[in-house]
Amino acid sequence: MSTAEETGGENMPWGEVTPDAARRLLIAAVEAFAERGYHATTTRDIAGRAGMSPAALYIHYKTxxxxxxxxxxxxxxxxxxxxxxxxxxxxxxxxxxxxxxxxxxxxxxxxxxxxxxxxxxxxxxxxxxxxxxxxxxxxxxxxxxxxxxxxxxxxxxxxxxxxxxxxxxxxxxxxxxxxxxxxxxxxxxxxxxxxxxxxxxxxxxxxxxxxx
Amino acid sequence: MSTAEETGGENMPWGEVTPDAARRLLIAAVEAFAERGYHATTTRDIAGRAGMSPAALYIHYKTxxxxxxxxxxxxxxxxxxxxxxxxxxxxxxxxxxxxxxxxxxxxxxxxxxxxxxxxxxxxxxxxxxxxxxxxxxxxxxxxxxxxxxxxxxxxxxxxxxxxxxxxxxxxxxxxxxxxxxxxxxxxxxxxxxxxxxxxxxxxxxxxxxxxx
DNA sequence: GCTGGGGGTGAGCAAGCGCTTAGGGTTGGG
DNA sequence: CCCAACCCTAAGCGCTTGCTCACCCCCAGC
CATH class of the missing domain: 1.10.357.10 (Tetracycline Repressor, domain 2)
Structure with missing residues (x-):
């Protein structure tokens, strides 16, 4: 616990989220929500940031x-x-x-x-x-x-x-x-x-x- | 400046906004934005709270x-x-x-x-x-x-x-x-x-x- | 009593939304 | 060599959004 303090004390912030595609979507969602707010973020934007099509989101998350x-x-x-x-x-x-x-x-x-x-x-x-x-x-x-x-x-x-x-x-x-x-x-x-x-x-x- | 402190020190918060219809719309918007956030608020909701039709909003405000x-x-x-x-x-x-x-x-x-x-x-x-x-x-x-x-x-x-x-x-x-x-x-x-x-x-x- | 115009409405447009569905490419077991 | 399971996509459905437009009502001035 020394150098990683710059990231808030976490080595792998979303390491507990699997599989990989689900994690990428979640990280994309965090960035989009933080930038524009939940309501102003579209599912198309989240999927796009994760490099997927809009429909891919609904394979890993219901809504x-x-x-x-x-x-x-x-x-x-x-x-x-x-x-x-x-x-x-x-x-x-x-x-x-x-x-x-x-x-x-x-x-x-x-x-x-x-x-x-x-x-x-x-x-x-x-x-x-x-x-x-x-x-x-x-x-x-x-x-x-x-x-x-x-x-x-x-x-x-x-x-x-x-x-x-x-x-x-x-x-x-x-x-x-x-x-x-x-x-x-x-x-x-x-x-x-x-x-x-x-x-x-x-x-x-x-x-x-x-x-x- | 004594009793009115409970309202944050203001007697007539939106008194500078005229005419009356424009003020009612603005107050409705403040309440709606505060409750649900700007992006989650619809123009229909604002107009409804002010007791008007959706179109009335655009007589007093461009957007x-x-x-x-x-x-x-x-x-x-x-x-x-x-x-x-x-x-x-x-x-x-x-x-x-x-x-x-x-x-x-x-x-x-x-x-x-x-x-x-x-x-x-x-x-x-x-x-x-x-x-x-x-x-x-x-x-x-x-x-x-x-x-x-x-x-x-x-x-x-x-x-x-x-x-x-x-x-x-x-x-x-x-x-x-x-x-x-x-x-x-x-x-x-x-x-x-x-x-x-x-x-x-x-x-x-x-x-x-x-x-x- | 007619009229002109500002404040208002009902209906609706184009665009964008969350979400669904039918189908296609890739991969590992037999 | 086949095929079934798994991920993913293209297309699009039904709905809501911000906003517009043709029209109407009400009231002061003549």
Missing amino acids: KEELLHKISTIGHTKALAILESAADGPGSAADRLVEAVRSFVVWHAGQATTARVVQYELDALGEEHRAEVVLLRRRCDAAVRRILSDGVDAGEFEVPDVSGTTLAVLSLCIDVARWFSLDGRWTPDEVGAMYADLVLRMVGAGAPGPQN | KEELLHKISTIGHTKALAILESAADGPGSAADRLVEAVRSFVVWHAGQATTARVVQYELDALGEEHRAEVVLLRRRCDAAVRRILSDGVDAGEFEVPDVSGTTLAVLSLCIDVARWFSLDGRWTPDEVGAMYADLVLRMVGAGAPGPQN
């Missing part, structure tokens, strides 16, 4: 919405794993918060294309599929809240409103996917480090001074 | 995109006025930062429907119209940056990266439009106050302790 569902589920699962791994990891609450924010932000920056779809196309999912994904989101919220509560209990943090701060921290990190890489001014690691510092300050555990 | 452009321009102008008013107002850098974040967030929460369209449907605009709006966005960025720079120069703030922190502050505030009012747990004023406090902490001017 266009199933593609979004698969992308959203895999993406949210990955994001949740990052947060829970940090929340349940070793170290003080401050250590865990830094690691959570850092790795979560690195993923949203390094995998900005995927993250944009995952975070901003939720409403395009059907009723049932959206409900599934909302459950994963709640667990993301719970992981961050757990760290903040622990920090408050331990006297490490000074936070007047744990729920509100949880929301603000997640909101701040998620929005990275919207603006990242408009130019190449920062690397994912740099944004991750900066945001970890900002969030530490938000919970009253910041170190105004130490970092050069 | 569906012109509607979005009008909404986006008016909305961004309003948001920019809020930030510049705070940035160029009286008081210390900390005072101005608090006022900027507070009023900006109150608007994004109170006018969440409008703000969602303004902040998240930018890419749906045509090339030229988007370029216009991007200029307004840059001025928003400049206003916040001005406050932060002043605070650093005056020794009030301790901020390692002014550009990055400017981005983070704006990102945090803008994202309020995405999540606000999923339930009614906070009022716009409450979110505004909480966010102003969080941002003060981010710039190293927070007061961990004072507020109960």
Whole structure:
């Protein structure tokens, strides 16, 4: 876990999707959805990007919405794993918060294309599929809240409103996917480090001074 | 300026749009775009919400995109006025930062429907119209940056990266439009106050302790 | 009471949409 | 050498889209 951080900490982002043709279609869909949004993307565009005819899509996926569902589920699962791994990891609450924010932000920056779809196309999912994904989101919220509560209990943090701060921290990190890489001014690691510092300050555990 | 804060500080959000029929269409479009997104909204839906036939829309607007452009321009102008008013107002850098974040967030929460369209449907605009709006966005960025720079120069703030922190502050505030009012747990004023406090902490001017 | 014109409608066009179906090329087992 | 299983495509179906056009209604001015 060192050089691959630039891709958000993943070596093979969609390695779990098989067969190969299905993966190519899914990657094409991620790019198209991220660029133009779900509703503005046509199945012909997705198939075209994958080098196939429009009909080929329906051999591997029942509908266009199933593609979004698969992308959203895999993406949210990955994001949740990052947060829970940090929340349940070793170290003080401050250590865990830094690691959570850092790795979560690195993923949203390094995998900005995927993250944009995952975070901003939720409403395009059907009723049932959206409900599934909302459950994963709640667990993301719970992981961050757990760290903040622990920090408050331990006297490490000074936070007047744990729920509100949880929301603000997640909101701040998620929005990275919207603006990242408009130019190449920062690397994912740099944004991750900066945001970890900002969030530490938000919970009253910041170190105004130490970092050069 | 007291009770009307719940609507984001505006008495008559679209009062500048005339004649009446054009305003009704525009308000219908804002609601539809906010609910389903620009691309998923049909001109029939907009006209229907305004109580008119599909053809009536084209008496007042040339295209569906012109509607979005009008909404986006008016909305961004309003948001920019809020930030510049705070940035160029009286008081210390900390005072101005608090006022900027507070009023900006109150608007994004109170006018969440409008703000969602303004902040998240930018890419749906045509090339030229988007370029216009991007200029307004840059001025928003400049206003916040001005406050932060002043605070650093005056020794009030301790901020390692002014550009990055400017981005983070704006990102945090803008994202309020995405999540606000999923339930009614906070009022716009409450979110505004909480966010102003969080941002003060981010710039190293927070007061961990004072507020109960 | 007639009239002219601005605000509105019903019907519909061309284009593009998600998705289906009949059929063709390639490959591995007998 | 055949053939069946597997992927994929060309063509196109039924529908919806943004938008247009011929027409109508209502009301102020003479």
